[in-house]
Amino acid sequence: MSRALRADLHVHTTASDGTLAPRRVVELAGQMGLAAVAITDHDTCAGVSEASQAGNATNVEVIPGVEINSDAGGREVHVLGYLVWPLPDRLAGLLERMREAREARLDEMVRRLKKCGIAISASRVREIAGSGVIGRPHVARAMVEAGKVRSVGEAFQLYLDMGRPCYVERYKISPVETVAEIALAGGVPVFAHPGSAGRDDLISDMIQAGLRGIEVYHPDHDALTAEKYLALCEREGLIATGGSDSHGEDERGPTLGRVTVPYEVVESLKGVKACTGIPDQQPRYNTPRSDSMGGSPGEVRKTGREAGGRGTC
Numbered sequence: 001m002s003r004a005l006r007a008d009l010h011v012h013t014t015a016s017d018g019t020l021a022p023r024r025v026v027e028l029a030g031q032m033g034l035a036a037v038a039i040t041d042h043d044t045c046a047g048v049s050e051a052s053q054a055g056n057a058t059n060v061e062v063i064p065g066v067e068i069n070s071d072a073g074g075r076e077v078h079v080l081g082y083l084v085w086p087l088p089d090r091l092a093g094l095l096e097r098m099r100e101a102r103e104a105r106l107d108e109m110v111r112r113l114k115k116c117g118i119a120i121s122a123s124r125v126r127e128i129a130g131s132g133v134i135g136r137p138h139v140a141r142a143m144v145e146a147g148k149v150r151s152v153g154e155a156f157q158l159y160l161d162m163g164r165p166c167y168v169e170r171y172k173i174s175p176v177e178t179v180a181e182i183a184l185a186g187g188v189p190v191f192a193h194p195g196s197a198g199r200d201d202l203i204s205d206m207i208q209a210g211l212r213g214i215e216v217y218h219p220d221h222d223a224l225t226a227e228k229y230l231a232l233c234e235r236e237g238l239i240a241t242g243g244s245d246s247h248g249e250d251e252r253g254p255t256l257g258r259v260t261v262p263y264e265v266v267e268s269l270k271g272v273k274a275c276t277g278i279p280d281q282q283p284r285y286n287t288p289r290s291d292s293m294g295g296s297p298g299e300v301r302k303t304g305r306e307a308g309g310r311g312t313c
């Protein structure tokens with residue numbers, strides 16, 4: 001029986017907050033029979049090279065990617081950037097500043113709290129944050145844990161709110177700017193799990209800035225949500241992407257591959273990339289052979305247009 005080629009286009013590794021090394025992710029993808037996997041770590045492409053090497057050995061195509069957290073009036077909007085490889089200096093510099101700013105902000109909050117007589121450790125705050133992006137709520141929880149305040153609310157009121165002694169401004173980039181930066185870098189910007197962001201009102205501005213896709217299929221999206229965004233993609237000519245947003249394993253085993261999309265979506269992303277005029281310099285592309293994957297050749301030769309989305313220039 002023929003099995004269509006599938007791709008998981010949203011995966012984290014130890015290069016950011018995932019628990020599996022890039023190599024291990026790709027090996028697992030091979031065992032699962034995935035045709036392609038996109039490495040989309042937070043604010044970094046550091047896992048892409050290792051993943052690509054493993055991809056060559058396992059016949060899994062590795063799609064370089066990145067996931068960038070942007071700020072929309074206090075709400076987090078995540079934007080995926082596909083096929084940004086090698087990272088141009090401008091985007092690499094931006095990501096570096098974001099990473100540094102996140103760490104520096106935590107250190108500064110810890111330093112100011114100490115001055116106020118509240119000793120908490122930055123490493124404990126990181127533990128509390130787990131796989132999430134470190135923020136003031138995690139600092140507040142560490143303060144409660146240390147018995148320095150009675151509640152998270154009190155921590156904010158007395159110390160962490162804007163205007164209070166331990167407030168530190170955050171490095172912010174808007175969703176529209178993020179999309180524009182990815183597009184400028186020759187990547188394909190995609191709105192990640194918009195269902196969790198709750199900022200659909202930004203989509204038209206993001207499209208103006210160069211948005212080319214929406215992550216329709218994601219563990220946080222139920223069937224109705226996915227349907228809503230799929231309709232939006234069709235209406236706006238955007239590529240409907242999807243992925244597991246895997247950070248490693250849960251009690252049922254690896255989360256990789258729990259949400260996948262047809263390989264045609266990869267073709268659509270490449271179609272958009274081809275239109276940027278920036279040469280595709282992906283790390284030794286390893287296009288899957290359909291014979292060994294069980295799919296028919298026709299399944300991988302559809303154009304971006306056929307697969308849906310703005311796959312043509």
Ligand SMILES: [Zn+2]
Nearest residue numbers: 067078192193
């Ligand atoms: Zn995300």
Ligand SMILES: [Zn+2]
Nearest residue numbers: 010012067245
């Ligand atoms: Zn993610």
